[in-house]
Amino acid sequence: MWLWSQSLATAAVVQSRADLKAVLTDPVRGWSNNTTLSFPETPSFMTATERWTVYNPPTYRAAVSPGTEEDVMKTVKLAASLKIPFLATGGRHSYSTSLGDCRDGLAIDLSQLKSIEVNKNAETVTVGPGAIMDDILNPLYEAGLMLQTGTAWCPSVIGVTLGGGVGRFQGMYGLVVDALESVRIVTAEGNVVEASPRQNQDLFWGIRGAGANFGIITSATYKVHRLRNQGNIFTVDFTFPTAELSSQFFKAASDMGRDLPDEMAGNAFISFNSKTNQACRLLITQTVSNWMYYGTEEAGRRAMKPLYDIVARGGQHEDYYVGWNKLMNTTSGGLVSAICRPGHTWDIYSLNIRRFDPRAYDRVFAKLTELYTKFPGARGSSIQFDFYPGRAMRSKPSDATAWPWRDALGFLNAGMTWTEGDAAAKAAAQALGREVRRDVAATAGYPGMSVFINYARGDEKLEQIFSREKLPRLARLKKQWDRNHLFSFNMGLPTRYP
Incomplete structure (x- = not known):
């Protein structure tokens, strides 16, 4: 069974939906014009929270759909200060039963952050967390480029990447994560840092395979490939x-x-x-x-x-x-x-x-x-x-x-x-x-x-998902970047191993 801490879920401040709504809608928050707030009684709430699978889903008191990176940072800081559990999602295609441990939380819906920038000369593509696989196919193809992908078009590009990204092109180009060049990530402190082979190298190593354990990625840049056989x-x-x-x-x-x-x-x-x-x-x-x-x-x-x-x-x-x-x-x-x-x-x-x-x-x-x-x-x-x-x-x-x-x-x-x-x-x-x-x-x-x-379904042992060899280093990273387990509902890591 899982070893992750559920301290956030169990220690969450008890607030009514009305209380949270008042906090979120207070003008002092200063949300950007593009950011939307939704609540269970509003039609937009389903759009912001609907999942691919409804088996053992998380439950939410409210949803924030940030229109800017700054509002992602603001939402993380607010949820942490109120001790409200939260989940950040792009395509909402993950099916781990561990996500259902988030009860009466705050949904951070990243679907509005779906920018796609193709640099034909540099042979790169930079995407936001709301971009799904289907969004990048035509822009890359029309530029004479491609990115190794998974099998389905509906998951978010970044979501697929964080778990490795297996797929039919891995014989030629490797995993999707192997194409990743750099990211911008909102940490548990609510700050943005960059991670790449040159900056925060250890963090960059960890996010490539340990999923969303260390923060919310707001931008990811990939090396892409010129088309073969047209x-x-x-x-x-x-x-x-x-x-x-x-x-x-x-x-x-x-x-x-x-x-x-x-x-x-x-x-x-x-x-x-x-x-x-x-x-x-x-x-x-x-x-x-x-x-x-x-x-x-x-x-x-x-x-x-x-x-x-x-x-x-x-x-x-x-x-x-x-x-x-x-x-x-x-x-x-x-x-x-x-x-x-x-x-x-x-x-x-x-x-x-x-x-x-x-x-x-x-x-x-x-x-x-x-x-x-x-x-x-x-x-x-x-x-x-x-x-x-x-x-x-x-x-x-x-x-x-x-x-x-x-x-x-x-x-x-x-x-x-x-x-x-x-x-x-x-x-x-x-x-x-x-x-x-x-x-x-x-x-x-x-x-x-x-x-x-x-x-992973969520009932496996840590070693069966991350391997015994990787866990000591991953635990040290978890302690460094998320010691309070803000990002621990999606296959959460411990802060010490063994």
Whole structure:
């Protein structure tokens, strides 16, 4: 269980909503014209606080949507002085259950700070904390540039970065965090400092993998890359509608995943097949998979030949060529766009994988089929496997950043959901999520369970998220920059380790 301090939450000054509203709206605050305040009774409150997943969400008495960096600083100082817990959010896409420990707090909604500055000559992009991945795709593409990204377009760029930023381009360019050149960060004192390889180097090391433990980043600058192949990507959606074909796919994908070309990556979803006869147990579950190759179609087809061979035995495929800026929105027929819809219940169980075991994935397929059969209310649940290249990621020294899992070749995400009010489906889905995570961990190639911070559910041990090797240095940084645990609801670090 977590070791972080909950002192802020438990020692918060007891104030009514009316009291906090009076404090925030007092003219003495001097908020900028662009800053907005919202409260539970106002329509704008949902806009400022709505999350991607509503499972175990934080609760708020009020929300501040700063229009300036200065008002971010002001909000942090005010919340600290009132001993009110707070969370700062950009895309509000994090799904850690630890966020739910923030009760009756203050939301700091950073969505207005979504500036994007592309410097074509310097090959950099500077973004604000409100910019999501989708916001930067076209500006970079039109400038002939790209940034390695995650798989989904809806999380905030900075939020993805702070947890490492795994994705399909890490074979060529490394993690998103590896592109980070500098940040401006509001600290627990309410001051702004810069962190980079030249300033506050230790802090810069810590934020690259330890998430939001040290402050609120108000600006981040990244090194970007010139487009290859005119930015065109060959990508294929595969569908394997039976257990036998799915088993063949996972064997082929596991073999491929051990030594993927830098230009290639894939993911797969074991999911409910709503298009077949639901009474037919053999066809109730399917595996859908998307693979991309950043290069020519000819080279991509050669690299994906093992998958095409399986399709010839009864699967389906759809091939297409897309610009880099369109990849996220077209994957698997727009599946990511459906997943990105906010306001749904998702309970996520995740793992790092450095050794693939297709037999374990066959068992996952069978268990998910059983869940779908017995509990129709859980049929929205799906299991995702990622197969990513890692040469550029692994080329960095292990101590280059706080992100500890540079030997991972893939990832598991068990996204469990259920119909609201269906207690039996909820219990079964959560039990399966824990079971899948435990079973796959036994074959994943690590001594025990491991998961990086952006994928962590919140019930893991500190060592399973940050690694035993990184924790002493991270604890010293926590003590230096946030000894009172203002920033500790998102996988909070201790100030001493061990």
